[in-house]
Amino acid sequence: MxxxxxxxxxxxxxxxxxxxxxxxxxxxxxxxxxxxxxxxxxxxxxxxxxxxxxxxxxxxxxxxxxxxxxxxxxxxxxxxxxxxxxxxxxxxxxxxxxxxxxxxxxxxxxxxxxxxxxxxxxxxxxxxxxxxxxxHAASAFFPSPFNEAVVLTLDGVGEKATTTVAIGRGATLDVVRELRFPHSLGLLYAAFCYYLGFKINSGEYKVMGLAPYGVPRFKSLILEKLVDLKEDGTFRLDQSYFAYATGLKMTNARFASLFGQPVRRPDTDPLTDFHMDVAASIQGVADEIVLRLTRSLARDFAIPNLCMAGGVALNCVANGKVLRDGAFKRIWVQPAxxxxxxxxxxxxxxxxxxxxxxxxxxxxxxMKGSYLGPEFGQSEIEAQLSRAKAVFEVMPPDQLIDATAAALADGKAVGWFQGRMEFGPRALGNRSILADPRSDHMQKTLNLKVKFRESFRPFAPSVLSAHVSDWFDLEGESPYMLLVAPVKQSRHRAMTVSEAAMFGIDKLNVRRSEIPAVTHVDYSARIQTVHVETNPLYHALITRFEALTGCPVLVNTSFNVRSEPIVCSPTDAFRCFMGTDLDVLVAGNCVLHKPKQDSALAMDYRGEFEPD
Missing domain, CATH: 3.30.420.40 (ATPase, nucleotide binding domain)
Structure with a gap:
């Protein structure tokens, strides 16, 4: 061994x-x-x-x-x-x-x-x-379901490479192409993250979430001035606009002059339509680069399977476009x-x-559903909750599922702490905050009163795998929340003329579909398909929620507040529960209701974390 x-x-x-x-x-x-x-x-x-x-x-x-x-x-x-x-x-x-x-x-x-x-x-x-x-390449290919695949890795920079292509066959993996620093899609995206006033290595998700509010009116400017993009997806960045190679910042004064505004100061400068348009533009450029790369790789190697890893592979918008493009029949992205x-x-x-x-x-x-972290037994959960002075009821599994599904159908926000902790940046139903996706106000409530984060940020749907194509334009699986796809046209709500004319954040409060809490302003959603084989308890909960509501979908966001890591232990979960407007906490077989807790245990601990 x-x-x-x-x-x-x-x-x-x-x-x-x-x-x-x-x-x-x-x-x-x-x-x-x-x-x-x-x-x-x-x-x-x-x-x-x-x-x-x-x-x-x-x-x-x-x-x-x-x-x-x-x-x-x-x-x-x-x-x-x-x-x-x-x-x-x-x-x-x-x-x-x-x-x-x-x-x-x-x-x-x-x-x-x-x-x-x-x-x-x-x-x-x-x-x-x-x-x-x-x-990165090994993490993408060896756990994948493919015997043969093209393996594409994209990130900021490793030792020297920023993008590599490898061919995986059986138990072999050979790197055949690479693009080197300073020409990097990850660093290009990070530069715009910095320019928009977000923190590098965490704010990229915000850029991706902000993009649908804007119009990509700067895309051609970026491709004309900053990025020399070839037909095969290879590119070079004009370093006269950037400072990351030898400086202490990502961009310089020439970069700001090109777009006509200085770097946004997150503490004082509001997000405007300009910033939304910049986000839409860099996302459009990222999509174009990745699509050109994947199309050329599919032509060159004639292998139907694609694996991806590296930080850029967490850009689920680009991933979804690669899948729908069809150059590769199947793609698999490493969840971490x-x-x-x-x-x-x-x-x-x-x-x-x-x-x-x-x-x-x-x-x-x-990857075993990416449920690879520690697990806490029922006795340990009860012991930690008792030490924290929590008031809880222990229920058998069937009753627990019924009670949780009923709370969700009643509009409650639920902290859900079960099984092994997820590996990677996404909560996948074991360290999750759950809610009813049919609610008009749930996105705003979760963002402002539970997550304490920007109101524009979207939430993901967890959907029973057997029903994904009934609700979304996605044929196949997305178990790791790494593919964005449109909400099914039949589930859309037609907007009024005045609603359709709205710009920017004004779009946020428009009911766009039968599941507005997980439908982004462009009618897209970052989908997690839930499978009984990898998470039977979560699958059972959504199944019970569907029996009550007719909807096999739940809002799923990570169990934490802004800038906090996802909770690991029952103690972490109770602390987050008491520090937010969560209504219910379900940890193992323990059920906790907020009104029954000692209000003196409530705390605002957001100041402990460095803003993201």
Missing amino acids: TNILGISAFYHDSAASLVVDGAIISAAQEERFTRRKADERFPSNAIRSVLQTGGVLLKDVDYVVFYEKPLLKFSRLLETYLDAAPSGFDSFRKAMPAWLTGKLFQKRIIFDELRRIDRGFKDPSRILFSEHHVS AGDAGGSLGAALAAWHLKLGGERVIAKQDS
């Missing part, structure tokens, strides 16, 4: 994953334990958790694999600064001490950290390094497509590419 521990760390969203003889056993992000969003520190807590879940001691781990190669990244930094000298000296001066005192010696740092977890881990030769984009998933890919790459281990292909995939 070969135990392989994968690690990602030191940039953002550190994580750990355990693979045993090629089987994915457990995976978790460090942020869930430390309660620090996108925590980049060494994932000591995540390592302890995944090993405990797998029943493996660290001293018995055969290989520990880090998800990238620090020396390659350092050489890229040196090349970049030398090419741009003397520009960027200030950035160079600030970056070098961290590298010269630590980052260049990551094997020693990793070994020392592992020894703090388990003094029995004594052999540093068991620590291996995978290349960043190989880790960002750097957290690199920990899993590093472990899988070691098993298959270094050790020559066999690959077993699962019918749906090998």
